[in-house]
Amino acid sequence: MREINVNQITENIKEMCIEINHFLSKDMKNALYNSYENEKSELGKLILNQLKDNLNVAENEMIPICQDTGMAVIFIKVGQDVHFVGGNLEDAINEGVRKGYVEGYLRKSVVDDPIIRNNTGDNTPAVIHYEITEGENVEITLAPKGFGSENMSKVYMLKPADGIEGVKDAVIDAVKCAGPNACPPIVVGVGIGGTFEKCAILSKKALTREVGLHSDIDYVKEMEIELLERINKLGIGPGGLGGTQTAFAVNVETYPTHIAGLPIAVNICCHVNRHITRTI
Numbered sequence: 551m552r553e554i555n556v557n558q559i560t561e562n563i564k565e566m567c568i569e570i571n572h573f574l575s576k577d578m579k580n581a582l583y584n585s586y587e588n589e590k591s592e593l594g595k596l597i598l599n600q601l602k603d604n605l606n607v608a609e610n611e612m613i614p615i616c617q618d619t620g621m622a623v624i625f626i627k628v629g630q631d632v633h634f635v636g637g638n639l640e641d642a643i644n645e646g647v648r649k650g651y652v653e654g655y656l657r658k659s660v661v662d663d664p665i666i667r668n669n670t671g672d673n674t675p676a677v678i679h680y681e682i683t684e685g686e687n688v689e690i691t692l693a694p695k696g697f698g699s700e701n702m703s704k705v706y707m708l709k710p711a712d713g714i715e716g717v718k719d720a721v722i723d724a725v726k727c728a729g730p731n732a733c734p735p736i737v738v739g740v741g742i743g744g745t746f747e748k749c750a751i752l753s754k755k756a757l758t759r760e761v762g763l764h765s766d767i768d769y770v771k772e773m774e775i776e777l778l779e780r781i782n783k784l785g786i787g788p789g790g791l792g793g794t795q796t797a798f799a800v801n802v803e804t805y806p807t808h809i810a811g812l813p814i815a816v817n818i819c820c821h822v823n824r825h826i827t828r829t830i
Contacts, residue, residue: 552686553633554830556642559688562828563643566692567622567650570826571614574605577761578737578823581798585735585788594793598735601788601821616822619656620694622647622676625755629685640678648672659697679751688830693758699736699820702728705750708812714769717742717814718777721800724816725781730790733820736797737761738781741815743805753817756801758825765802774800798823 574582582605586598608615624643634642651658651673660674661667683689704727706720721740728736741752764771777800787793798821807813 555636560646563646564649568654585795591793597788618696625691627689631686699732702732739817740802743807749813749815752803753815
């Protein structure tokens with residue numbers, strides 16, 4: 551049994567909040583630069599070049615990459631041989647978010663009630679997804695999610711008879727409906743299977759996969775490649791102003807489901823697809 555003081559969780563999450571809002575992850579930065587090289591439209595290249603400049607300014611002057619510094623979404627894998635001491639784990643996670651957003655001077659975007667809408671003033675609470683695993687380590691993935699793209703996400707409750715073609719059509723429909731509103735180029739997270747809520751969580755988790763890595767399931771990998779090609783032929787382009795680079799990647803995650811259902815969620819993220827992972 552390994553003891554971990556929850557203060558370690560707090561400090562790591564604080565640092566992660568500040569880091570990922572100022573420094574885009576390596577995979578996303580590479581995707582943006584590759585997108586610039588592959589863009590056929592001159593206007594598209596201009597937009598992508600401005601996005602590259604924005605990244606450099608953010609890094610050099612410690613200014614957030616985007617003014618929407620997101621609602622903190624956290625995936626935490628806890629080894630079953632870990633014992634937390636020093637306080638409550640969930641409180642520690644939220645304290646890390648609070649410190650990160652307050653001390654990092656990041657925009658506070660969370661309201662305490664979806665209808666009354668008083669700002670909490672510190673970007674808490676976070677949305678936390680727990681997973682118990684083997685071992686004595688804790689793996690934390692932080693993915694701050696802006697709502698320009700979040701608002702473009704969709705859930706489709708398909709019939710099993712709709713099959714894989716129905717799934718592909720749903721993804722394309724979601725991207726078409728999003729158009730310029732999701733700040734393309736985008737990463738498209740897709741969750742297939744489970745239940746209404748499970749497919750949505752899968753689609754959010756899919757966004758944290760490194761760009762360029764495909765599913766190890768053959769048909770899923772083929773679908774990811776095909777959908778990316780189809781999306782980039784839609785002509786939406788960088789900033790929604792036309793071009794050949796609408797998306798960096800399509801990441802698909804699957805889960806067993808009921809005999810009567812085929813749920814699918816499409817969670818879109820803009821070119822600032824922030825994700826960072828640490829292991830304690």
